[in-house]
Amino acid sequence: MHAQPSTAAPASRVPTLGARSIGRTSRAALTAVVLTLASAAAGQEGLPGDAPGWTGLTEVDEIIEARRVLMIRTEELMLPIDAFAAGAEAESETLRAAAESIEAMLLALPHLFPPTTNRYDPDVLEPETRALPEIWRDFAAFRAMATAAEEAAAALADAEDEPTGRAAALRLRGTCDGCHSRFAKPYTPPKVTEEDLDFDFDSVFPDD
Numbered sequence: 001m002h003a004q005p006s007t008a009a010p011a012s013r014v015p016t017l018g019a020r021s022i023g024r025t026s027r028a029a030l031t032a033v034v035l036t037l038a039s040a041a042a043g044q045e046g047l048p049g050d051a052p053g054w055t056g057l058t059e060v061d062e063i064i065e066a067r068r069v070l071m072i073r074t075e076e077l078m079l080p081i082d083a084f085a086a087g088a089e090a091e092s093e094t095l096r097a098a099a100e101s102i103e104a105m106l107l108a109l110p111h112l113f114p115p116t117t118n119r120y121d122p123d124v125l126e127p128e129t130r131a132l133p134e135i136w137r138d139f140a141a142f143r144a145m146a147t148a149a150e151e152a153a154a155a156l157a158d159a160e161d162e163p164t165g166r167a168a169a170l171r172l173r174g175t176c177d178g179c180h181s182r183f184a185k186p187y188t189p190p191k192v193t194e195e196d197l198d199f200d201f202d203s204v205f206p207d208d
């Protein structure tokens, strides 16, 4: 029997490994430098890095859509609550379920307003977002309104009797309207007012 040739690793492997580890080291060093520069730049801009998940940077349209859909669904859930606040009879379980859902939705609401979604355009009749720049000028006040609304929803969910429930339902509607009047552009269809009708059209056409 002849001895088999040695299966030892070819000599070339050693330099390759060496080269690879040197490459890895310098790549790591380079990455560190790049990351330092990137985070310095990000720090300057007040922006997070480019790791996946910063949807405020990468999915602005989707965030705006998400908050609008959330708000529209909240409005639907308010139907029995508004009716109850106005004096209609209501099943307490229906009210409680709606109020609990609204409470959870309002808890999430303020997190759907990263500064990149400050995109209101006053020149467009149907803008992509009706969230006003005022939100980011006074985000603390915006947050406080979301909290007040969420607490009103919780009070309704926990109400043990009708008067307490009605008061909470009214307060909840008041918080929706309060936030919108300061932070969202209402949709106002163009309409003719009394003032328009009384307008003296002749005054703008100087007679000759």
Ligand code: HEC
Pocket: 064, 067, 068, 069, 071, 072, 074, 075, 078, 102, 128, 129, 130, 131, 132, 142, 143, 145, 146, 149, 172, 173, 175, 176, 177, 179, 180, 183, 184, 185
């Ligand atoms: C903290 C502030 C805040 C509170 C509280 C709030 N909203 Fe809103 N809502 C907004 C903003 C801002 C917009 C505009 C969002 C956009 O266009 O990007 C909006 C939009 C809406 C819209 C229009 C959605 C669309 O695009 O057609 C409805 C409907 C709505 N809200 C219902 C409600 C109801 C009902 C409540 C109370 C249960 C409520 N909101 C509470 C801030 C709030």
